[in-house]
Amino acid sequence: MLRRFTKTLSSSLSCQHHSRSFKQVHVDGEGGYSEAKVEETLKYLPGGEILLDLNHSDATAVLQISNVSKRNAFTGNMMLELRRAVNELKTWHEGKAVVICGAENMFCSGSDISAIRAFSRPEDGKRLCMYMHNTMHALQHLPQITLAHVEGNAMGGGAELMTACDFRLMSSDAQCQFVQKKMGLVPGWGGVSRLLQLVGRQTTLKLLLSAEKLNAQRAFELNLVDDILDIHENEVTPNATKHESPALIWAESMFQLYQLDCKLAQSIKLDVIKCRNMSNLEDSYKSEIQFLSLVWGGQANRNALLKSVHGRSTKSSDL
Numbered sequence: 392m393l394r395r396f397t398k399t400l401s402s403s404l405s406c407q408h409h410s411r412s413f414k415q416v417h418v419d420g421e422g423g424y425s426e427a428k429v430e431e432t433l434k435y436l437p438g439g440e441i442l443l444d445l446n447h448s449d450a451t452a453v454l455q456i457s458n459v460s461k462r463n464a465f466t467g468n469m470m471l472e473l474r475r476a477v478n479e480l481k482t483w484h485e486g487k488a489v490v491i492c493g494a495e496n497m498f499c500s501g502s503d504i505s506a507i508r509a510f511s512r513p514e515d516g517k518r519l520c521m522y523m524h525n526t527m528h529a530l531q532h533l534p535q536i537t538l539a540h541v542e543g544n545a546m547g548g549g550a551e552l553m554t555a556c557d558f559r560l561m562s563s564d565a566q567c568q569f570v571q572k573k574m575g576l577v578p579g580w581g582g583v584s585r586l587l588q589l590v591g592r593q594t595t596l597k598l599l600l601s602a603e604k605l606n607a608q609r610a611f612e613l614n615l616v617d618d619i620l621d622i623h624e625n626e627v628t629p630n631a632t633k634h635e636s637p638a639l640i641w642a643e644s645m646f647q648l649y650q651l652d653c654k655l656a657q658s659i660k661l662d663v664i665k666c667r668n669m670s671n672l673e674d675s676y677k678s679e680i681q682f683l684s685l686v687w688g689g690q691a692n693r694n695a696l697l698k699s700v701h702g703r704s705t706k707s708s709d710l
């Protein structure tokens with residue numbers, strides 16, 4: 392079940408003018424692919440849930456993967472719920488950041504092996520993976536800053552899921568493993584393409600060929616993760632809510648997230664990912680100008696101009 396815990400704020404806070412929708416990678420009808428058909432099968436693979444908790448007051452969300460008895464493996468039902476949650480976030484124009492984490496100090500053990508069995512014919516497996524490609528692509532292009540908080544294990548598809556986020560943060564005792572080789576497979580959730588972008592060809596090959604189990608320090612040295620979160624017990628309040636998540640504390644310390652203007656945060660995020668996907672520099676500059684036009688003269692820009700370089704107020708008549 393996809394749950395929402397918090398109330399919607401008034402639309403006056405909206406910064407929806409610059410939401411961008413990205414094309415699906417695999418389109419209905421191409422090579423007989425049908426999202427509806429995949430979804431029909433996924434419906435019959437029950438168990439687990441994806442919990443989406445939108446906190447409108449601080450413009451952050453927590454998306455939790457939960458299937459504790461199977462170490463947060465993805466059932467068919469969870470694949471459907473992940474897609475729904477990502478679709479909801481796509482249109483959340485007031486959101487600045489989303490943390491993706493797993494229930495009970497475990498990130499995710501990848502696909503539920505029973506789901507792989509249900510799609511055992513090669514053409515079915517291909518369609519399942521096309522579906523997950525589309526979900527990962529949409530996640531990667533969300534307007535909010537996405538942070539994977541890896542505790543416990545990130546295995547197989549779980550390791551691929553972290554690579555679809557903007558930032559990866561690992562608890563000091565967590566582990567990550569591209570274990571697909573041991574399943575007789577290559578990654579099925581688009582992990583090869585994203586790993587190549589993150590760590591380059593040699594490291595991608597090594598990680599996939601060896602299925603090496605990476606601890607947080609090794610993942611950090613390989614540039615696979617951005618930081619190691621070493622939260623000591625006495626630093627965590629016993630009744631801490633999800634929105635006091637260590638990943639959000641990290642984002643606040645890095646980017647002053649809570650003061651950051653939402654429109655500006657989303658523009659920076661989308662500007663970077665759009666240019667990242669362009670091979671041609673001229674097109675990339677043109678895209679940058681579109682994003683610049685969205686924020687130039689906007690609220691955050693006007694507020695900044697009211698201050699002098701030393702933070703003192705300037706007369707508005709000077710502007």
Ligand SMILES: CC[C@H](C(=O)O)C(=O)SCCNC(=O)CCNC(=O)[C@H](O)C(C)(C)COP(=O)(O)OP(=O)(O)OC[C@H]1O[C@@H](n2cnc3c(N)ncnc32)[C@H](O)[C@@H]1OP(=O)(O)O
Nearest residue numbers: 460461462464500501502503504544546547548578579580
């Ligand atoms: C297209 C393929 C896809 C991709 O890469 O794109 C994939 O993700 S393939 C799946 C790859 N994942 C794995 O191979 C992970 C398998 N799991 C483990 O290695 C361990 O369970 C681990 C390290 C996550 C946790 O180890 P721990 O000792 O803490 O727990 P157990 O091994 O005893 O597991 C407890 C319980 O969970 C079941 N389990 C774990 N992972 C899965 C899974 N992926 N699918 C289904 N079930 C899973 C495990 O069988 C145990 O069940 P039980 O009934 O208690 O025996």
